[in-house]
Amino acid sequence: MAWLDAHSTFDADSFTAPVIGLASTLGQHDSGVHRHQRGQLLYTRQGCIRITLAQQLCLLPPSRAAWIPAGVSHRAVMQQSVDYRSIYLIADLCSELPQQVCVIEVSPLLRAVLEPMATAAFATEWQQGRFAHLLGLCLSEIAEAARQPMLLPLPQDKRLAPLLATPARLPPPLHVLEHQIGASSRTIGRIFQRETGMGYQQWRQQWRLMRAIELLATGRSLSYCAYELGFASDSAFIAFFKSLTGSTPGQWLKPATDDRPQK
Incomplete structure (x- = not known):
């Protein structure tokens, strides 16, 4: 050891x-x-x-x-x-x-x-x-x-990879991404389906979930997470989190306390 x-x-x-x-x-x-x-x-x-x-x-x-x-x-x-x-x-x-x-x-x-x-x-x-x-x-x-589901495939397409390479930067909405790389939503969708097995919107939602868990696990508040991930309110963020995990953020992270000494 x-x-x-x-x-x-x-x-x-x-x-x-x-x-x-x-x-x-x-x-x-x-x-x-x-x-x-x-x-x-x-x-x-x-x-x-x-x-x-x-x-x-x-x-x-x-x-x-x-x-x-x-x-x-x-x-x-x-x-x-x-x-x-x-x-x-x-x-x-x-x-x-x-x-x-x-x-x-x-x-x-x-x-x-x-x-x-x-x-x-x-x-x-x-x-x-x-x-x-x-x-x-x-x-x-x-x-x-x-x-x-804590693995996220990363697109390798040379137009997309540089824009999505920063771990902490929220991927842009689809209409913004279209403008940034000069490609239609249909083209972007085909690229993501081919390289990640998901459409762009699904991929972005999974990215947001993983980033939310990372922020929460490092002590960020619900309000901070909601703001960083582009949600209009704490309740909207909680609803998003629960729709993908079946639990609220607090419930999902609760097992992390199991190893702590009991007082």
Whole structure:
């Protein structure tokens, strides 16, 4: 097990053990683009991580986990303070796990299993005894976990990509985008359908949802989120959020408190 500070680097591939655990709290940290020979489960106990992939944007909200298969290039950016746990698994242990990056719900059982695994010594024996059972439970829980829609495909079209490349800038309404790139709404729709599998309006709504979760997870108020995301009122923002998630912002983020010590 390793504890990191904001200036530390960690290379799980330099170890021989089948499982390597990492426990850390970082703030304003940027991993840079990198990849692992191991699969990685990244779990945020508190805070939010933005993960950039080659053609996708992935948001890891508090109390959820991202599964990143071996060999996938990615960049993790942490704003403010993020308390997280990370488990790195050799390829032989990943055969039954997802083959693509995904964000999953973390069940109470998986949450309980991750802590001793993330804080286990590097010399831990994973083939037998208690830690073999923990590993088996962890693999089963990852494989069966419900996935959450926290990945957003990014268009690669040379006209659109520069306008939509800034993570915190609200994508413009369709009529504004038409004027900016000199293309009709039909052309823009075809490009987005081809490159993201969604129409522009659907893609923009998903972007707004992910940005809303990121803002809320870093302590922004409902009023701030509503203003930043172009809603006329707090109630309009809450209605939008609930229409896409089935929960109000407060209800959706509530699981983030589950790991905090009870008073």
